[in-house]
Amino acid sequence: MDPADSAAGTAPARGPAGLRLPPGDFGVVLATLRARRGWSVREFGRRANVSEGQICNLESGLRNPTPAVAAACDAALGTGGGLVELAGAGRRGARAEEVVEAGPVVAGYERVLWELRNIGRSTGPSFVTASMKSITRVLTDAAPHAVGEQRAEIWLLASRFAEYTGWMAQEAGNPAEALRWTNLAVRWGAEGGDETVAAYALVRKAFIAQHRGDTGTAIELAERAAGHPAATPVIRAHAARRAAQAHARRGDAGACREALERFGGHAAEAVGDRTRHWGPRVENGSPRLIEATCMLSLRRFEPAADLFAAERELRPAAPSDSNSQARFAIRQATALAGADRLDDACQIVEVTMPVIRRIDSATVRAELGRFVEQARTRRAGPGQLALIDASAALATG
Known part of the structure; x- marks a missing residue:
C-alpha cells in the first residue's frame, strides 16, 4: 500500500485499468471526484440521475449508498466499478456512540481540503461549496466522539474548512454568510486549542469590510488583528497588507506607506516559519503587487x-x-x-x-x-x- 494511502486509513479501490481512487470512504471519494471534474451538485445529480439531496447526504456521510445509487455514481464518474466496490466494502464513518479514530479522518479530509482549495481557485465557489459544507458537518459530528488530542485535531480541521467556506461565501457575493462561517472557524479553532484563528479572523473581517467600501472598519479590524495576543508574524503581515490597501482607498498615502513598511518587516520575520498557520504564506505573495494595488487606489x-x-x-x-x-x-x-x-x-x-x-x-x-x-x-x-x-x-x- 502507498504510505499516503495508509495514512488516510483506507486502501483505495481500483477504477478502470487499475486507476486509483482518492483515499477515503465513499462520501469523501465521491466529493473529491465530483469536485475534480468541476461539477456542481446539481450537474452531477443530472448526470447520475440522482437527486441533489441524496448526493449531499452521501458526501456528508449521512446516508449509505444503495447498490443502484453507487452504480449510477460510478457510471457518471467513469470509475469502472471502483465506487461500487467501495460502497460494497461498507466504509462508513463511526456511529454516534462509537469513539472516532482521528487519524484516518484528518488525513483523508486534509487532502480533500487541499484539493478543494485548488479547485476553488480555478473554477469558483459554486463547484466546491456543497462539498465544503458537507464535510464540515461530518467533522463537527465526529469531533465530540474523539478523545484527547485527536478531538482537537478534528476541531482544528473543521475550523479550516469553515474558514475556507467563509472565503467561498464572500466570493459568491454573500458577506453575511462569510462572516457567519468565519465566526464558526473561530469557535471551532478554540475547541481545538488554537487561538490564532481568532486573530486571523479579524484580518478576514477587515477584507470583508474593505470589499464593501467600509475602509474605516477595515483599518480598525486590521489594527486589532496586528495587536491580538495570538497574532503571529504571518497574521501581522496580512493585517498590515489590509491596512495599507484600506489607507490607499481613503487617499492617505503616508499611512499607506507606513503600513507597507510594516508588511515588509513582518513578512521578513515570517520567512522560514513552517509551522501551521492561517492564511496564505506571505512569501507566496508579492510586495510589488501589493504596492501596485495601493498605487492604483491612490x-x-x-x-x-x-x-x-x-x-x-x-x-x-x-x-x-x-x-x-x-x-x-x-x-x-x-x-x-x-x-x-x-x-x-x-x-x-x-x-x-x-x-x-x-x-x-x-x-x-x-x-x-x-x-x-x-x-x-x-x-x-x-x-x-x-x-x-x-x-x-x-x-x-
Missing part, C-alpha cells in the same frame, strides 16, 4: 501600471489560480485605463473575460466594475465601447 496610475507589468513579466500567475490571475489582470487594465492607455487596457480585459465568466467571483467582478468606471472617463472607439458595456454587464452579475 490614483497613481502610471507607476501602478508599470509595477503590474513588471510583476507579470517576472512572475506570471500560476495557471491553476485563475482567481488571482483575473483579479490582478483587471487591476492592471484599470491602471492602464487611468494612464490613458485604453487600447492596452481593453486588450487585457478581452483576454480575461472568459476566465471571469467561468469563475463567477464577486471580488473579481468588483475589480471589473472599477475598470468600467475608469474606462468610461476616457475617449473610446466603437469596439472599446462595446467591450466596456459587456464588462459593465458582467460586473453587475
Whole structure:
C-alpha cells in the first residue's frame, strides 16, 4: 500500500485499468471526484440521475449508498466499478456512540481540503461549496466522539474548512454568510486549542469590510488583528497588507506607506516559519503587487501600471489560480485605463473575460466594475465601447 494511502486509513479501490481512487470512504471519494471534474451538485445529480439531496447526504456521510445509487455514481464518474466496490466494502464513518479514530479522518479530509482549495481557485465557489459544507458537518459530528488530542485535531480541521467556506461565501457575493462561517472557524479553532484563528479572523473581517467600501472598519479590524495576543508574524503581515490597501482607498498615502513598511518587516520575520498557520504564506505573495494595488487606489496610475507589468513579466500567475490571475489582470487594465492607455487596457480585459465568466467571483467582478468606471472617463472607439458595456454587464452579475 502507498504510505499516503495508509495514512488516510483506507486502501483505495481500483477504477478502470487499475486507476486509483482518492483515499477515503465513499462520501469523501465521491466529493473529491465530483469536485475534480468541476461539477456542481446539481450537474452531477443530472448526470447520475440522482437527486441533489441524496448526493449531499452521501458526501456528508449521512446516508449509505444503495447498490443502484453507487452504480449510477460510478457510471457518471467513469470509475469502472471502483465506487461500487467501495460502497460494497461498507466504509462508513463511526456511529454516534462509537469513539472516532482521528487519524484516518484528518488525513483523508486534509487532502480533500487541499484539493478543494485548488479547485476553488480555478473554477469558483459554486463547484466546491456543497462539498465544503458537507464535510464540515461530518467533522463537527465526529469531533465530540474523539478523545484527547485527536478531538482537537478534528476541531482544528473543521475550523479550516469553515474558514475556507467563509472565503467561498464572500466570493459568491454573500458577506453575511462569510462572516457567519468565519465566526464558526473561530469557535471551532478554540475547541481545538488554537487561538490564532481568532486573530486571523479579524484580518478576514477587515477584507470583508474593505470589499464593501467600509475602509474605516477595515483599518480598525486590521489594527486589532496586528495587536491580538495570538497574532503571529504571518497574521501581522496580512493585517498590515489590509491596512495599507484600506489607507490607499481613503487617499492617505503616508499611512499607506507606513503600513507597507510594516508588511515588509513582518513578512521578513515570517520567512522560514513552517509551522501551521492561517492564511496564505506571505512569501507566496508579492510586495510589488501589493504596492501596485495601493498605487492604483491612490490614483497613481502610471507607476501602478508599470509595477503590474513588471510583476507579470517576472512572475506570471500560476495557471491553476485563475482567481488571482483575473483579479490582478483587471487591476492592471484599470491602471492602464487611468494612464490613458485604453487600447492596452481593453486588450487585457478581452483576454480575461472568459476566465471571469467561468469563475463567477464577486471580488473579481468588483475589480471589473472599477475598470468600467475608469474606462468610461476616457475617449473610446466603437469596439472599446462595446467591450466596456459587456464588462459593465458582467460586473453587475
